[in-house]
Amino acid sequence: MKPKIEILEESDFKIRFILKNVSPALANSFRRAMKAEVPTLAVDYVDFYVNSSYLYDEILAHRLGMLPIKTDLEKFNMQNECVCGGEGCPNCQISFRLNVEGPKVVYSEDFISDDPEIVFAIDNIPVLELFEGQQLMLEAVARLGTGREHAKFQPVSVCAYKIIPEIEITEDCTLCKDCIEACPRDVLEAGGDKIAVKDVLNCSLCMECIKVCEQNAIKVNETNNFLFTVEATGALPLRVVMRKALEILRSKAEEMNKIIEEIQ
Numbered sequence: 001m002k003p004k005i006e007i008l009e010e011s012d013f014k015i016r017f018i019l020k021n022v023s024p025a026l027a028n029s030f031r032r033a034m035k036a037e038v039p040t041l042a043v044d045y046v047d048f049y050v051n052s053s054y055l056y057d058e059i060l061a062h063r064l065g066m067l068p069i070k071t072d073l074e075k076f077n078m079q080n081e082c083v084c085g086g087e088g089c090p091n092c093q094i095s096f097r098l099n100v101e102g103p104k105v106v107y108s109e110d111f112i113s114d115d116p117e118i119v120f121a122i123d124n125i126p127v128l129e130l131f132e133g134q135q136l137m138l139e140a141v142a143r144l145g146t147g148r149e150h151a152k153f154q155p156v157s158v159c160a161y162k163i164i165p166e167i168e169i170t171e172d173c174t175l176c177k178d179c180i181e182a183c184p185r186d187v188l189e190a191g192g193d194k195i196a197v198k199d200v201l202n203c204s205l206c207m208e209c210i211k212v213c214e215q216n217a218i219k220v221n222e223t224n225n226f227l228f229t230v231e232a233t234g235a236l237p238l239r240v241v242m243r244k245a246l247e248i249l250r251s252k253a254e255e256m257n258k259i260i261e262e263i264q
């Protein structure tokens with residue numbers, strides 16, 4: 001059977017889907033590719049011209065690095081692949097400028113980007129509070145990177161999966177209902193003259209139902225279907241993250257095939 005993705009729910013910041021007919025290794029590779037291989041922009045260095053706030057330059061630079069930036073992967077090169085040879089140019093980096101005086105709470109929306117379409121993904125993230133007489137003037141420079149290098153480049157904040165089991169009740173079942181009571185996730189129910197599976201997606205594979213069944217009449221089998229929950233940081237739409245991760249996996253597999261062919 002061919003691998004397939006079935007989307008269960010989707011919003012701007014969260015998606016739940018079932019990845020069907022794949023091995024655990026492929027499901028995990030897909031998860032890792034979404035987290036660690038899909039590039040996004042993040043602030044990588046900051047020039048401070050004035051900082052009379054209560055926070056050190058280093059703390060502020062770290063905070064700025066963690067602000068997700070709306071990323072257009074068509075507009076930017078990875079710095080190590082850029083025509084500038086990694087020195088930094090408009091093809092591989094972008095600046096965010098700020099010059100504010102207190103009293104004021106500085107939010108992510110206060111930064112002025114070189115490109116009005118490449119801005120911090122969420123407007124109202126508080127960065128720091130400036131008090132009377134304090135000033136902050138800086139230029140923050142962002143570049144593309146991957147989560148493999150630093151978590152600030154991850155396009156997803158949550159990316160997890162679990163195996164969707166197949167629950168089987170055999171003819172030895174005496175309908176004692178012990179398994180229903182033992183299940184902590186409300187997966188099972190009494191359906192007339194048999195035990196029915198109410199919501200298999202809720203099963204955590206804890207195996208409590210098996211432990212309490214004296215007849216050995218219930219089986220929880222692993223399958224090749226996986227329930228994914230992925231949450232976005234806002235840097236990239238979730239479908240772009242998924243598509244890009246699959247492209248990366250495919251190109252890695254092709255590279256591997258070439259190496260194997262060369263060895264043979």
Ligand code: SF4
Pocket residue numbers: 169172173174175176177178179180195212213214215216217218
């Ligand atoms: S515990 Fe076993 S015997 Fe009792 S209802 Fe569940 S499957 Fe049937």
Ligand code: SF4
Pocket residue numbers: 167182183184185186187188202203204205206207208209210220
């Ligand atoms: S494995 Fe755990 S969660 Fe799943 S049906 Fe059995 S008791 Fe419920």
Ligand SMILES: [Zn+2]
Pocket residue numbers: 079082083084085086087088089090091092093
């Ligand atoms: Zn460049």
